[in-house]
Amino acid sequence: MNWPHKDIVAIADLSREEIYTILDMSTSFKEISKRDIKKVPTLRGKTVVLLFYEASTRTRLSFELAAKRLSADTTALSASGSSFQKGETIMDAAFNVMAMAPDCIVIRYPYAGLPRKLARELPCSIINAGDGTHEHPTQALLDMYSMREHFGTLEGLQVAIVGDIAHSRVARSNVYGLQKVGAHVTVVAPKTLLPPGVRTWGVDVSCDFDPVIQEADVIMMLRVQRERIDEQCFPDEREYAYFYGLNKRRVDMMKPGAVIMHPGPMNRGVEITHDAADGNRSIILNQVENGVAVRMTLLYLSLGGNVNGD
Amino acid sequence: MVIKGGRIIDPANNRDDFADITVRNGRIQEILPPGAALPSGEEVIDATGHWVLPGLIDMHAHLREPGYEYKEDITSGSLAAAAGGITTVVCMANTEPVNDNAAVTQYIIRKASSIGLVRVLPVGAITKGLKGKELSEMGLMKQAGIVAVSDDGRPVESAAVMLRALEYADTFSLPVILHCEDRALSAKGVMNEGALSSRLGLAGIPAIAEETMVSRDVLIAQYAGVPVHITHISTRGSLEIIRGAKQQGIRVTCDTTPHHLVLTEDSVGTYDTNYKMNPPLRHEDDRHALVEGIRMNLVDCIATDHAPHAGDEKALDFDLAPFGIIGFQTLLPLLMKIHLEHDIDFSQLLACVTKNPAKILGLDGGALGQGSMADITIFDPGPTWTLTEEMILSKSKNSPFLGWTFNGRVVRTMVEGRTVFVSD
Numbered sequence: 231m232n233w234p235h236k237d238i239v240a241i242a243d244l245s246r247e248e249i250y251t252i253l254d255m256s257t258s259f260k261e262i263s264k265r266d267i268k269k270v271p272t273l274r275g276k277t278v279v280l281l282f283y284e285a286s287t288r289t290r291l292s293f294e295l296a297a298k299r300l301s302a303d304t305t306a307l308s309a310s311g312s313s314f315q316k317g318e319t320i321m322d323a324a325f326n327v328m329a330m331a332p333d334c335i336v337i338r339y340p341y342a343g344l345p346r347k348l349a350r351e352l353p354c355s356i357i358n359a360g361d362g363t364h365e366h367p368t369q370a371l372l373d374m375y376s377m378r379e380h381f382g383t384l385e386g387l388q389v390a391i392v393g394d395i396a397h398s399r400v401a402r403s404n405v406y407g408l409q410k411v412g413a414h415v416t417v418v419a420p421k422t423l424l425p426p427g428v429r430t431w432g433v434d435v436s437c438d439f440d441p442v443i444q445e446a447d448v449i450m451m452l453r454v455q456r457e458r459i460d461e462q463c464f465p466d467e468r469e470y471a472y473f474y475g476l477n478k479r480r481v482d483m484m485k486p487g488a489v490i491m492h493p494g495p496m497n498r499g500v501e502i503t504h505d506a507a508d509g510n511r512s513i514i515l516n517q518v519e520n521g522v523a524v525r526m527t528l529l530y531l532s533l534g535g536n537v538n539g540d
Numbered sequence: 541m542v543i544k545g546g547r548i549i550d551p552a553n554n555r556d557d558f559a560d561i562t563v564r565n566g567r568i569q570e571i572l573p574p575g576a577a578l579p580s581g582e583e584v585i586d587a588t589g590h591w592v593l594p595g596l597i598d599m600h601a602h603l604r605e606p607g608y609e610y611k612e613d614i615t616s617g618s619l620a621a622a623a624g625g626i627t628t629v630v631c632m633a634n635t636e637p638v639n640d641n642a643a644v645t646q647y648i649i650r651k652a653s654s655i656g657l658v659r660v661l662p663v664g665a666i667t668k669g670l671k672g673k674e675l676s677e678m679g680l681m682k683q684a685g686i687v688a689v690s691d692d693g694r695p696v697e698s699a700a701v702m703l704r705a706l707e708y709a710d711t712f713s714l715p716v717i718l719h720c721e722d723r724a725l726s727a728k729g730v731m732n733e734g735a736l737s738s739r740l741g742l743a744g745i746p747a748i749a750e751e752t753m754v755s756r757d758v759l760i761a762q763y764a765g766v767p768v769h770i771t772h773i774s775t776r777g778s779l780e781i782i783r784g785a786k787q788q789g790i791r792v793t794c795d796t797t798p799h800h801l802v803l804t805e806d807s808v809g810t811y812d813t814n815y816k817m818n819p820p821l822r823h824e825d826d827r828h829a830l831v832e833g834i835r836m837n838l839v840d841c842i843a844t845d846h847a848p849h850a851g852d853e854k855a856l857d858f859d860l861a862p863f864g865i866i867g868f869q870t871l872l873p874l875l876m877k878i879h880l881e882h883d884i885d886f887s888q889l890l891a892c893v894t895k896n897p898a899k900i901l902g903l904d905g906g907a908l909g910q911g912s913m914a915d916i917t918i919f920d921p922g923p924t925w926t927l928t929e930e931m932i933l934s935k936s937k938n939s940p941f942l943g944w945t946f947n948g949r950v951v952r953t954m955v956e957g958r959t960v961f962v963s964d
Binding site: 325361362365 | 594722734735736737738740741742743744746810811855856858859860918931
């Protein structure tokens with residue numbers, strides 16, 4: 231079976247079956263990273279360009295390792311040190327990169343919509359590694375993979391996403407994805423951090439963290455930025471941590487078997503304390519590990535690989 | 541000159557019938573019933589099958605000169621306006637330098653008259669540099685030829701300054717055109733705020749960013765006892781505030797744009813920056829309310845907010861590209877479209893771009909009576925055509941209507957009896 235997508239721009243573009251295909255295939259790719267020789271020749275001769283116009287450590291490294299373990303050639307470019315700083319427009323940069331014939335461009339960008347535009351205008355595959363507050367599809371896929379790995383299924387799973395829902399591309403991609411695979415999502419935030427129109431998302435919405443904790447199988451904490459204090463979304467970190475932080479008291483309220491996730495980077499002491507981040511309920515590092523496997527799958531499929539690997 | 545055989549539609553004189561028009565010395569000399577004896581030896585323009593309309597008045601446009609000639613200048617803007625059947629362009633003050641003093645006003649007027657196409661009437665800034673702090677020299681600008689003052693582009697934040705501005709403008713009988721927007725509420729917004737903006741990951745401009753300012757300015761106008769004109773309203777809420785104000789006898793008028801009457805935020809889905817303008821495209825419910833507002837004479841005028849931006853600027857990300865679209869050459873075609881799709885009398889729509897703006901701005905024009913200025917647009921309602929970039933005479937091509945098919949086109953535009961545009 232052929233994979234029908236040239237690009238991975240948004241979870242909104244993927245069907246339930248396609249999401250499951252990605253999750254299923256990622257298990258075999260995960261095995262490669264456990265080998266002594268962590269490299270297969272699958273994408274030998276393919277070129278993957280990583281264009282990161284916004285700070286990233288985890289995602290960029292994850293993509294780079296994923297590509298390298300599949301034997302693709304990679305090169306990474308960030309905003310600083312590129313001609314972006316000299317005022318070159320992003321489309322000029324993209325056409326210049328395209329002229330050097332990459333097979334895939336992985337793009338992270340501070341504004342919404344660019345990966346969609348690149349997917350439309352460039353013949354190579356585009357993988358969205360996060361565009362503004364729009365989507366971060368590969369993060370949602372690795373999150374779903376990690377949940378399924380832990381619980382065995384996604385169907386009926388109770389997932390609470392807590393924090394700056396309004397400005398989070400991770401929250402958006404996870405909400406769309408989890409809904410497609412039959413999980414139940416509750417978003418938790420003060421009203422100032424809920425996006426306009428959240429009632430149309432088909433998720434439960436709560437401003438009160440405690441009752442949600444007791445019901446959730448997965449508690450996904452989102453990073454909250456200091457910038458939101460300047461925008462008067464909440465008064466200070468102390469009050470935020472008190473009402474919306476995951477601390478020892480709240481970890482103790484969690485259901486047996488429930489897990490803690492965080493896409494990183496964490497603000498320790500704000501949305502999450504060390505009891506939560508480093509305790510035995512945390513699967514935060516599993517998320518990072520699985521990220522490489524899921525991105526191997528996505529590179530493989532986008533660069534012409536067949537579903538089921540044949 | 542004689543314009544013969546056309547259907548004359550003139551809301552100012554409640555006229556919609558077939559007649560011949562004679563023009564002399566830039567004015568309409570006589571309007572004669574069909575078949576009446578016409579003066580001999582005159583140039584005859586055959587308008588059979590065509591509509592003969594008062595030249596359109598666009599009371600809100602940006603000609604970009606001085607300062608932004610790479611986007612548009614008075615020449616290219618005048619050519620585009622003439623091709624759109626617009627004989628009077630009212631141009632906003634956010635040029636560089638800002639039109640906040642008589643020297644800039646005179647520059648614009650002299651430039652326009654040397655071009656000799658459409659009538660260009662500048663609007664002066666309410667405050668110096670559009671900074672919202674100190675009143676500009678409205679009196680001297682009025683002597684130089686401004687027809688109104690406006691804060692368009694950078695709304696006056698301080699209510700105290702606004703109150704003084706209304707009183708001071710009224711001292712010189714200058715109409716005040718207000719762009720109502722609380723910029724703290726619109727903040728980094730780039731499209732209508734709501735479920736769609738959340739889904740697209742774009743910061744929203746809430747309806748209340750407009751509506752709170754409409755409310756404030758209506759109250760200030762009432763207190764000052766000065767008329768105000770609120771430009772490019774985009775929401776049902778703004779319309780409701782204006783309806784209430786009008787019912788109370790507050791002297792408030794308003795306009796909306798053709799694009800707010802035909803487009804909604806749904807168009808933003810592809811991140812195409814030709815759908816980025818301020819105020820943003822709103823919900824279908826707002827669009828519908830505005831159309832009904834026209835039908836019920838609550839919306840007084842339709843103005844293009846013609847806002848040229850260079851291709852390179854509009855090629856930026858949706859978050860970064862400038863607000864605004866061009867509108868001169870699509871004004872009349874869009875009115876036709878609204879007329880056909882919403883069953884609103886064409887003459888009612890026509891009043892919004894002729895009689896009503898003339899009245900609000902105190903202009904001699906917007907009518908086809910005996911002795912009226914011979915600003916005349918001849919429109920052929922027959923042909924259908926598709927808008928292409930090559931047809932656009934503006935320097936900038938930032939139109940969301942490229943590729944649209946329209947009914948009817950302008951065949952001739954006359955300013956004071958001089959033909960300034962003829963279609964080929």
